[in-house]
Structures are given as C-alpha cells and as structure tokens.
Amino acid sequence: xxxxxxxxxxxxxxxxxxxxxxxxxxxxxxxxxxxxxPIFGTSVxxxxxxxxxxxxxxxxxxxxxxxxxxxxxGIFDFVKNGQYDIGQSxxxxxxxxxxxxxxxxxxxxxxxxxxxxxxxHEGGGLELANKVFAxxxxxxxxxxxxxxxxxxxxxxxxxxxxxLKGLKMRIPGFGGKVMAGVGAVPTNIPPGELYQxxxxxxxxxxxxxxxxxDLRMGFHKIAxxxxxxxxxxxxxxxxxxxxxxxxxxxxxARSVLLNAAKLTGFNMTxxxxxxxxxxxxxIKAEYPNVVVKNFPAEVIEALRASNDALIESERARSxxxxxxxxxxxxxxxxxRRWTExxxxxxxxxxxxxx
Amino acid sequence: xxxxxxxxxxxxxxxxxxxxxxxxxxxxxxxxxxxxxPIFGTSVxxxxxxxxxxxxxxxxxxxxxxxxxxxxxGIFDFVKNGQYDIGQSxxxxxxxxxxxxxxxxxxxxxxxxxxxxxxxHEGGGLELANKVFAxxxxxxxxxxxxxxxxxxxxxxxxxxxxxLKGLKMRIPGFGGKVMAGVGAVPTNIPPGELYQxxxxxxxxxxxxxxxxxDLRMGFHKIAxxxxxxxxxxxxxxxxxxxxxxxxxxxxxARSVLLNAAKLTGFNMTxxxxxxxxxxxxxIKAEYPNVVVKNFPAEVIEALRASNDALIESERARSxxxxxxxxxxxxxxxxxRRWTExxxxxxxxxxxxxx
Numbered sequence: 001x002x003x004x005x006x007x008x009x010x011x012x013x014x015x016x017x018x019x020x021x022x023x024x025x026x027x028x029x030x031x032x033x034x035x036x037x038p039i040f041g042t043s044v045x046x047x048x049x050x051x052x053x054x055x056x057x058x059x060x061x062x063x064x065x066x067x068x069x070x071x072x073x074g075i076f077d078f079v080k081n082g083q084y085d086i087g088q089s090x091x092x093x094x095x096x097x098x099x100x101x102x103x104x105x106x107x108x109x110x111x112x113x114x115x116x117x118x119x120x121h122e123g124g125g126l127e128l129a130n131k132v133f134a135x136x137x138x139x140x141x142x143x144x145x146x147x148x149x150x151x152x153x154x155x156x157x158x159x160x161x162x163x164l165k166g167l168k169m170r171i172p173g174f175g176g177k178v179m180a181g182v183g184a185v186p187t188n189i190p191p192g193e194l195y196q197x198x199x200x201x202x203x204x205x206x207x208x209x210x211x212x213x214d215l216r217m218g219f220h221k222i223a224x225x226x227x228x229x230x231x232x233x234x235x236x237x238x239x240x241x242x243x244x245x246x247x248x249x250x251x252x253a254r255s256v257l258l259n260a261a262k263l264t265g266f267n268m269t270x271x272x273x274x275x276x277x278x279x280x281x282x283i284k285a286e287y288p289n290v291v292v293k294n295f296p297a298e299v300i301e302a303l304r305a306s307n308d309a310l311i312e313s314e315r316a317r318s319x320x321x322x323x324x325x326x327x328x329x330x331x332x333x334x335x336r337r338w339t340e341x342x343x344x345x346x347x348x349x350x351x352x353x354x
Numbered sequence: 355x356x357x358x359x360x361x362x363x364x365x366x367x368x369x370x371x372x373x374x375x376x377x378x379x380x381x382x383x384x385x386x387x388x389x390x391x392p393i394f395g396t397s398v399x400x401x402x403x404x405x406x407x408x409x410x411x412x413x414x415x416x417x418x419x420x421x422x423x424x425x426x427x428g429i430f431d432f433v434k435n436g437q438y439d440i441g442q443s444x445x446x447x448x449x450x451x452x453x454x455x456x457x458x459x460x461x462x463x464x465x466x467x468x469x470x471x472x473x474x475h476e477g478g479g480l481e482l483a484n485k486v487f488a489x490x491x492x493x494x495x496x497x498x499x500x501x502x503x504x505x506x507x508x509x510x511x512x513x514x515x516x517x518l519k520g521l522k523m524r525i526p527g528f529g530g531k532v533m534a535g536v537g538a539v540p541t542n543i544p545p546g547e548l549y550q551x552x553x554x555x556x557x558x559x560x561x562x563x564x565x566x567x568d569l570r571m572g573f574h575k576i577a578x579x580x581x582x583x584x585x586x587x588x589x590x591x592x593x594x595x596x597x598x599x600x601x602x603x604x605x606x607a608r609s610v611l612l613n614a615a616k617l618t619g620f621n622m623t624x625x626x627x628x629x630x631x632x633x634x635x636x637i638k639a640e641y642p643n644v645v646v647k648n649f650p651a652e653v654i655e656a657l658r659a660s661n662d663a664l665i666e667s668e669r670a671r672s673x674x675x676x677x678x679x680x681x682x683x684x685x686x687x688x689x690r691r692w693t694e695x696x697x698x699x700x701x702x703x704x705x706x707x708x
Contacts, residue, residue, distance in 0.1 A: 114623075229699070
C-alpha cells in the first residue's frame with residue numbers, strides 16, 4: 001500500500017512535469033574551452049546528450065562554454081561555490097587554489113594513458129583525487145585523455161643542454177618549471193597569438209598538444225622540428241561535481257552522471273587517438289619536411305634531474321602530497337614492467353619490422 | 355492535454371509496477387565464462403548492476419554463466435534466436451557460424467588495444483561489425499580488452515623456425531593456424547587439463563592470456579620461458595544484443611544498454627591492465643627464474659608470412675571480408691605512425707633510462 005501511495009505522489013509529479021515539460025533534475029555545467037572547441041569542448045556537449053538520453057529526459061544539463069561564463073580557469077570556484085553544479089577542465093590548472101590538484105592531470109616522466117587509467121581506477125588514484133577535492137566540496141571523475149603530448153615545435157634543433165639555455169618557449173605549468181630548471185625561459189602566451197609569436201621569433205619553441213589539435217594551429221609551417229614527448233605523457237581532463245549537490249541526488253542520478261562522465265572521457269581518449277593518427281598523416285602530406293626528433297639523452301637526463309628536484313620539494317610540502325607522489329611512483333614502477341613485456345616488446349620486436 | 359493523458363497512462367503503469375515491483379524491462383544475458391570467472395565474467399555482473407542503477411531499476415538483467423546454460427560457445431545462437439536477449443563472449447569464437455566474425459576480436463600482427471578502440475569507434479570498425487552481425491539479427495558493442503596477450507609459456511627456448519617444427523602447442527583460433535603454417539602442431543585442450551598436459555609433456559608450450567589471468571594457472575612453475583606477444587595484441591570481448599528485441603525498446607533503454615556495455619568494456623580493459631601489472635610482479639617475486647624472451651626475427655618473419663597468406667585467403671573469400679581486412683590494414687598503418695612518434699618514442703627515449 002505504501003508503494004501505491006508513493007506511486008500516486010510520483011504521478012502527481014509526473015502530471016506537473018508533463019504540463020511544464022521540465023526535467024526532474026536540471027543542472028548547469030561550465031567548461032574551460034571556447035564553444036565548439038574540438039575534442040575537449042565537443043565531448044562535453046556529448047556528455048549532456050548522453051545524460052539526457054540515458055535518463056529519458058529526467059536529467060537535463062545546460063552546458064556553458066567560456067564564451068558564456070567568461071572565465072576559462074574559474075571552473076574550480078564555480079563548482080566549489082555551487083554557481084555551477086558540474087565543471088569540466090583540467091585539474092592542474094588549479095594548483096594555485098589547491099596545490100595537490102597539480103598531480104591529477106599528468107606528470108613529466110609519468111604514466112601513459114592506459115597506465116594512468118589503471119592507477120586512477122584500480123590503483124587508488126581517483127580516491128586520492130577525491131580526498132584532495134572533497135576539502136573543496138568537489139567530487140571528481142576522469143574526463144578524457146589527449147594520449148601522449150608531443151614535446152613541441154622547435155625552429156632549431158636541440159643537440160645539448162646548452163641549446164636550451166635562454167630558449168624562449170611557450171610551455172606552461174609543471175613542464176615549464178622543469179624547463180626553467182635547466183635554463184630555458186618558459187612563457188605563456190594566449191593561443192590566438194602563438195603562431196605569430198613563433199613566426200616573429202618572440203618565442204623559439206612551443207608545445208601545444210599533439211597532432212590531434214596541433215594541425216589546425218599550423219606550427220609545422222614555421223617550425224620544422226617536432227620533438228617527441230616527455231612532459232605530459234597522458235593529459236587527463238576531469239569532471240568536477242558540486243559535492244553537496246551530488247549528495248542530494250538519488251542514487252540512480254549519481255550513477256548516470258558519474259558513469260556518463262567516465263564513458264565520455266573514454267570516448268574522448270579514443271577520439272584523441274584517432275584525430276592524432278589522421279592529423280599526423282595530414283601534416284606529413286602537407287609538409288613532408290617536418291622532422292620528428294627525440295631529445296638527446298643528455299637533455300632528457302637534465303630534464304629528469306630538474307623534475308626529480310621539483311617532485312622532491314612537492315613531496316616535502318605535506319603528508320598528503322607525499323602520499324600522492326609515492327602512490328604514483330610505486331604504481332608507475334609496477335605497471336611499466338608490464339608495459340615493457342606487453343605493448344612495448346610487441347612494438348619493438350614485432351611491429352618494427354613492418 | 356495529450357501530454358497529461360500520456361502521463362495518466364504512465365501512472366497506470368506505475369501503479370501496476372508498484373504492485374508487482376517488477377522492472378519495466380526484464381532481460382536475460384548469457385556469457386561464455388564460468389560463474390565468477392575473474393575479469394571476463396565478473397565484469398558482466400558489474401554490467402547488470404550498472405544498468406539497474408542507471409535505470410533506477412527500470413531495466414533488470416538476469417546473468418547466466420555457462421554453469422547455468424551449459425554452452426560456452428552457444429552465445430551467438432542464443433542471442434540470434436532470442437533465447438537470450440544479450441550475450442557476452444568473443445566474436446572470433448563464432449567463425450564457424452559466420453566467417454567474418456573472425457575479424458572483430460584481435461588479429462595477429464594487428465592493432466594494440468587503444469589503436470583498435472580508435473578503429474572500432476572512430477575508424478568504422480564497429481559499423482563493419484554491425485554489418486556482419488545484422489545478418490544474424492544481432493547488434494554488437496565492444497565489451498572489454500585483455501590488452502596485449504603474451505606469446506605463451508615454453509619449456510624450451512625457441513631459437514629458430516626449426517625449433518617450432520613439430521612443437522605441440524595449445525594455441526586455438528587464427529593464431530593456431532598461423533603456427534601450423536610454420537610447422538607447429540596446434541592443439542586445443544580444456545583449461546582444467548592444461549597444467550597437467552604441459553607438466554607431462556603432452557604439449558611443449560601453451561598460450562593462455564597474459565599475467566592478468568596466467569598467474570593463477572601456475573604455468574610459470576613448469577615452463578620458464580615466457581614469450582612476448584604477436585598473435586593477440588588486443589583481444590576484445592563483445593556484447594551481443596538480439597536486434598529485434600533492441601529495436602523494440604525505447605531510445606533511453608537502448609542508450610543505457612549500449613553505453614553501459616561500452617563503459618563496462620573500458621572498465622574491464624583498465625582492470626586487465628592493472629591485474630597484469632600486479633600479477634606479473636607476483637610471478638617475478640615467486641619465480642625469479644622466469645625469463646621473458648622475444649621470438650627471434652627469423653621466427654617473427656616466418657609467422658608473419660604464414661599470417662599474410664592466411665589473411666590473403668580470407669580476403670579472397672568475399673567482398674565484405676576484403677572490405678574489413680583492408681579497413682584494418684589501412685587504419686593500422688595510419689594509427690601506428692602516431693603510436694611510433696607518441697607512446698613508443700616516449701617509452702624508448704624517455705622511460706627506458708629509468
């Protein structure tokens with residue numbers, strides 16, 4: 001009888017909802033990117049569609065790009081304060097608000113995409129992220145990976161550590177600090193001005209993402225040396241949820257919102273992989289003189305030493321920072337041994353001869 | 355007014371459903387594995403839970419393992435005929451029922467997990483799979499990847515193609531045919547008898563999966579040479595849906611069933627990666643004398659030639675088979691170039707020095 005009464009109450013709700021055609025749950029989402037920004041931005045539109053479809057219209061999400069909310073790096077505060085219920089951005093943009101947010105996007109010399117997914121979802125990484133963000137009334141979920149980011153476009157070859165000294169390079173974040181540690185001069189320049197800055201020699205080099213998003217920027221036309229990656233081996237975007245709001249939702253809605261975020265992230269990772277393959281083929285066809293280079297061992301060792309020193313100072317900052325850094329280091333050691341005998345041996349021994 | 359009437363009809367449904375507490379949609383699923391089989395089987399239980407949660411109990415799935423339905427390789431027919439609404443298995447088990455089903459699990463010398471996901475979801479692979487399976491009243495979705503499978507456990511080292519001649523090896527499917535092409539004697543033996551067969555010398559070698567599932571089989575105790583992979587670089591399981599049933603469902607239910615399958619597959623892939631890392635560490639700790647070996651270049655070239663000949667005969671079988679094989683070959687070429695400058699360069703140039 002109780003169930004029948006509950007259903008009648010639900011029916012009243014249904015009648016109201018039928019009249020107003022409103023969803024049961026209406027949410028607002030803000031992301032970092034311009035409207036329609038390829039891969040990073042469009043995947044959020046796909047997220048809203050997936051949530052609406054799977055919930056049969058019971059959850060509707062209004063997506064605001066930065067064209068609307070005007071604050072690319074305001075996502076953390078928007079979600080923390082409840083101005084938006086959901087955000088999509090990159091965790092490491094918020095190191096100024098929460099130092100430990102630095103660790104949950106990608107780390108120089110760190111894990112590759114599938115290695116890092118294993119750490120997030122099976123190795124305790126997501127629990128650590130939620131421990132950090134819960135202090136700010138935020139719950140998080142992985143939101144999509146660029147796969148390997150390239151080391152960047154250089155106008156001149158890098159043959160030694162000396163070639164990095166005084167080199168002006170657009171490379172933000174932790175990678176920039178590592179570069180500064182070996183004598184380079186990291187700068188940040190708005191995306192719209194990057195091409196001109198590189199062309200005019202305001203900067204000598206820059207890193208953007210990888211072929212998936214680099215092609216349309218046109219850097220290959222003016223900087224023929226494309227260096228392989230070291231500083232962002234698996235850049236993972238993240239969904240932020242206002243925790244108080246999430247805790248107020250019924251279990252089915254939480255399940256739809258979190259699972260759809262995770263799946264949207266996986267879809268974005270797969271799309272990044274595809275777009276990198278397609279766009280690299282286009283770059284090579286359009287500019288066959290582009291040369292892919294590895295940094296020399298001497299340079300890699302200097303960058304690693306700079307990175308290790310920075311990590312050690314992060315580690316000393318707090319017990320939680322140390323816990324995160326140690327978790328990543330021990331997981332990397334274990335999972336890399338598997339990568340070595342698995343994918344890597346296959347690529348080196350079997351695929352190389354094709 | 356129409357909407358209010360529709361809601362009243364819905365309310366009647368709700369009252370009935372409240373009295374019976376039945377789900378709106380009840381489905382039956384059969385999978386290939388024993389009840390509780392790690393990773394492959396448990397992920398199906400997770401699928402049913404995810405679907406129930408996300409649909410707020412409106413879709414309930416009864417999961418039958420092979421302990422119940424008694425037919426590990428009957429999944430294709432079960433779903434085709436509607437005896438079950440959903441199945442989870444591997445596509446290549448059904449090459450006898452549908453020759454083109456062979457191509458949608460993994461191929462020797464083929465794509466790695468993330469490369470193949472890009473082919474499935476962005477490169478037309480899933481459309482081709484659905485073209486093949488639609489002829490059998492089946493709709494499909496990717497269902498989870500083992501990541502790289504190892505080349506197997508050998509009691510003796512393989513130093514030349516001659517060492518393979520007459521070698522008795524448990525290696526089923528396409529990989530077995532490739533092995534036969536170079537003079538080996540492929541056999542299939544039930545999993546429960548494998549350890550004894552290897553110990554007694556009934557077989558000289560066997561492949562199973564990789565560290566994720568090999569550890570519990572104990573092969574490392576009696577066959578110290580663990581060869582790296584070549585024949586199954588990215589074994590993907592698959593969800594099968596009875597197409598007529600799927601077409602009868604409302605869009606929201608289709609969306610939940612397909613998206614949950616895809617996400618469950620991604621979760622299984624991540625879990626496989628994790629378990630391989632963990633279990634490889636255990637194997638090395640327990641049996642430090644286990645040696646990981648690559649097959650010599652001569653052996654790889656002989657296997658590749660055998661594989662190429664088999665693929666060519668598959669290709670000649672039908673226009674659709676040729677379309678699938680060509681799609682895989684051209685996608686592999688494109689995506690592998692990206693893997694080479696992306697993950698592979700990172701592993702070889704940056705990670706190697708750790």
